[in-house]
Amino acid sequence: MRIALFVTCLADALYPDVGKATVTLLERLGHEVVFPAAQTCCGQMHVNTGYQREALPLVRHHVETFEPYDVIVAPSGSCVGSVRHQHTMVARRAGDEPLAARAEAVAARTYELSELLIDVLGVEDVGAYYPHxxxxxxxxxxxxxxxxxxxxxxxxxxxxxxxxxxxxxxxxxxxxxxxxxxxxxxxxxxxxxxxxxxxxxxxxxxxxxxxxxxxxxxxxxxxxxxxxxxxxxxxxxxxxxxxxx
Incomplete structure (x- = not known):
């Protein structure tokens, strides 16, 4: 399966090993992981602090960046939650119904890591070893x-x-x-x-x-x-x- 990695701001800026681990894991399971280089912040922090108008360009950019991919994964429940529960709302409140529909479609293909592994890939034993x-x-x-x-x-x-x-x-x-x-x-x-x-x-x-x-x-x-x-x-x-x- 070809999977797009939405790495998130925090992983990109402070915890790159989390993004690398996600790629390592999925590739070990036999999947191709691609990294859309144009990705930026999903806009969650803007929405959460009341700046929905300012979040709209970020929502549009996120949709345009990830729309070509059938499956998207992020190692973050928080950011996936924003994509699923905020993007369509932000677009709709701005009166952009076409963008809202596109955002909803991208959100439906976006998964938190454990969701992707169990619900999409159907795997629980990923072959991990961690003696701690x-x-x-x-x-x-x-x-x-x-x-x-x-x-x-x-x-x-x-x-x-x-x-x-x-x-x-x-x-x-x-x-x-x-x-x-x-x-x-x-x-x-x-x-x-x-x-x-x-x-x-x-x-x-x-x-x-x-x-x-x-x-x-x-x-x-x-x-x-x-x-x-x-x-x-x-x-x-x-x-x-x-x-x-």
Whole structure:
């Protein structure tokens, strides 16, 4: 299958290894991954802060960039959520019904990584090996907007050598929420403290999730605590294989 990678701003700017891991994983499974070089921000941060008019050119550009592809994947529930639930709305509110229809069609072909693997490619065991203790945080967008359910856990349970530990109060937000963490710093910090305590109580070496944004927030807190534990993206675990003897 030919799959277009929507890498997202955060992966492009701060976490390129997440994009690389996504490519490594999909190519190992026998698929061709292409990277549309014209891609830019999907406009989520503009929409979330009330700048829908300013987001419209980004929505149009995203549609034009990814329209030629039958399948699009992003290692981010947050950005996929924006493509699916905001792009058509932004175009329609601007009175551009043709763009709204095109955006809706592109959104229908856009998948978060765990969705692509299980719902489209029909695979749960991706041949990964990761000999560590790991706990999984279901991010808000993947849990509540995309409703990926247990798909990431089904993939993680098939990873060889890994001990998957249940995260207490897993469905609670980590406190990031984009600009929420900036505008409501005290509340965000309190929510992060709860998330870190629950992650540390599991005894896990790594906390994983499908969104680099939430992992960045959690990792920042863990580093300040000098806890010795850290975060890793789901794609990086699934791309990891046992070293040859």
């Amino acid at each position: 203790r790991v706990t999984y945080h279901p991010t808000c967008h993947s849990l509540r907007m995309l409703r990926v359910g247990d798909k990431p856990l089904r993939l993680l349970r098939r990873v060889r050598g890994m001990t998957l530990l249940e995260l207490p109060e897993a469905d609670q937000c980590c406190g990031f929420g984009g600009t929420f963490a900036v505008k409501n710093a005290d509340t965000s910090t309190a929510m992060l403290a709860d998330k870190m305590r629950n992650a540390l109580d599991t005894g896990a070496e790594f906390t994983t999730a499908g969104d680099s944004s939430c992992l960045m927030h959690i990792d920042g807190g863990l580093r300040r605590l000098r806890s010795g534990t850290t975060t890793v993206h789901l794609a990086q675990i699934l791309a990891h294989t046992e070293a040859p003897a």
